[in-house]
Amino acid sequence: MAAKSSHTMTIPTDAELVQAQADLWRHSLSYLTPMALRCAIQLGIPTAIHRHGGAASLIDLVTTLSLPPSKAPFLSRLLRLLSTTGVLASNEVGIYSLVPLSYLLVDGVLVDGDASQAALVLCLTSRYHMEAAMGLADWFKKDIAQPLPSPFEDVHGATLFEESMAVLDPESDKLFNEALAAHDHMGIGTILRECHGLFNGLQSLTDCCGGDGTTAKAIVKAFPHIKCNVLDLPKVVDKAPSDGLVNYVAGDMFHSIPPAQAIMVKLVLHFWSDDDCINILAQCKKAIPSREAGGKVIVIDMVVDSSSPMFETQLLMDVAMMVCTRGRQRDENDWNAIFMKAGFSDYKIVKKLGARGVMEVYP
Incomplete structure (x- = not known):
C-alpha cells in the first residue's frame, strides 16, 4: 500500500479561486496569441503599417488590405490583442505602429542584412506543428x-x-526550409559587432550546415583575410549561389x-540528441589544429x-x-558534459546574446 502523503493542500480563498480561473482561461486560450500573429502576417x-510610414489607423489598414468595411470592428479587436501582447504599439487615438518585433515581419525589408522572420512564424504555427503538439x-x-x-515523426x-x-x-517543406534559413541567419550582424574578437x-573557418553561405559571407565581408568553407548536404550545396566569396563543400x-x-556550429546542435552532438563535435575536433595553433570550435x-x-x-524552445x-535546448552543465x-x-561562454550563447570550445 502506498504511503499517505502528510501534505494537505490549503483550501484556496475566494480571491485565489477567481485568479486561478482567470489564469486557467489565459493558459487555455493562449494559443490565440500566435494565431493572431499568424493572421497578421497572412x-x-x-x-501595410510600414508602407504607411510606420503608423496607420484602423481605416488605413482596412483600405490598404482591401478588407470589407464590415470587418473593421473585428479587425479592431485583433489589433487590440496584438497591441496588448507587444506585437504592435497603439495610442489613445487608435494609431497602430511597428515595434522591433513586428518590424521583423515586414515583407521585403532586411533587418541588419537578415530577411523577414515571417516564415518562422508561419512554420511554427502550421497545422503540422500544431498537430504534433496535440499528439504529445x-x-x-x-x-x-x-x-x-x-x-512530429510519430504523428x-x-x-x-x-x-x-x-x-x-x-x-510546407519549402516553407519550413525558408523558416530554418531565416532562423539561422538572424543575428550574425550582432555577433560580428558584439563578439568581434x-x-x-583566424585564417580559415568552416561553417557546418552553413546553408546558402549567408553567415559565412557576412564573416568574409567583415574579415576579408579569412578563408571560409561552407559545409552542407549535397542537396543544399547544389542550390547555393557561387560567387567566389566562400568555398562550398558537399558532405x-x-x-x-x-x-x-576554426569550425563554427551555429544553431545546429539543438536539433540533435546528446550522442549525435558528441559525434558531430568529435568530427569538429579532428578538423582543427591544437589550441596553441589557434584551433577552436565556435x-x-x-x-x-x-x-x-x-x-x-x-x-518553450526546448x-x-x-x-x-x-x-533539445541545453544549459551550461549540459554543454560542458557534451x-x-x-x-x-x-x-x-564568450557572450550571451538574448536567449543564445556564443561559446569557444578548445581541443
Whole structure:
C-alpha cells in the first residue's frame, strides 16, 4: 500500500479561486496569441503599417488590405490583442505602429542584412506543428523502441527538413526550409559587432550546415583575410549561389568536416540528441589544429539559464525541440558534459546574446 502523503493542500480563498480561473482561461486560450500573429502576417498588417510610414489607423489598414468595411470592428479587436501582447504599439487615438518585433515581419525589408522572420512564424504555427503538439500525450504513453521518434515523426510519419517531409507536402517543406534559413541567419550582424574578437587572428573557418553561405559571407565581408568553407548536404550545396566569396563543400558533418583553424556550429546542435552532438563535435575536433595553433570550435546556440529574463522563451524552445525533433535546448552543465565527452579540454561562454550563447570550445 502506498504511503499517505502528510501534505494537505490549503483550501484556496475566494480571491485565489477567481485568479486561478482567470489564469486557467489565459493558459487555455493562449494559443490565440500566435494565431493572431499568424493572421497578421497572412493579412500583411506589419507590411501595410510600414508602407504607411510606420503608423496607420484602423481605416488605413482596412483600405490598404482591401478588407470589407464590415470587418473593421473585428479587425479592431485583433489589433487590440496584438497591441496588448507587444506585437504592435497603439495610442489613445487608435494609431497602430511597428515595434522591433513586428518590424521583423515586414515583407521585403532586411533587418541588419537578415530577411523577414515571417516564415518562422508561419512554420511554427502550421497545422503540422500544431498537430504534433496535440499528439504529445499519446506519444508519452507509447513504449517505443530506441531511437525514439519525435511526436512530429510519430504523428506525420515524416521528419522535418528531410526528403520524407518533401514527399508528404512539398509546399510546407519549402516553407519550413525558408523558416530554418531565416532562423539561422538572424543575428550574425550582432555577433560580428558584439563578439568581434571571436574572429581575430583566424585564417580559415568552416561553417557546418552553413546553408546558402549567408553567415559565412557576412564573416568574409567583415574579415576579408579569412578563408571560409561552407559545409552542407549535397542537396543544399547544389542550390547555393557561387560567387567566389566562400568555398562550398558537399558532405556530411557526421563523417568528415573540411579542416580549418576554426569550425563554427551555429544553431545546429539543438536539433540533435546528446550522442549525435558528441559525434558531430568529435568530427569538429579532428578538423582543427591544437589550441596553441589557434584551433577552436565556435558553438552558437541557446544556453538555458533560469536567471535569464528569457527563461520562459528558452523553455518553450526546448519543448518545441522535443515535439518536432530529437534534439533539445541545453544549459551550461549540459554543454560542458557534451564538450568533455567529445574530447575537448576546455570552453568558455564568450557572450550571451538574448536567449543564445556564443561559446569557444578548445581541443
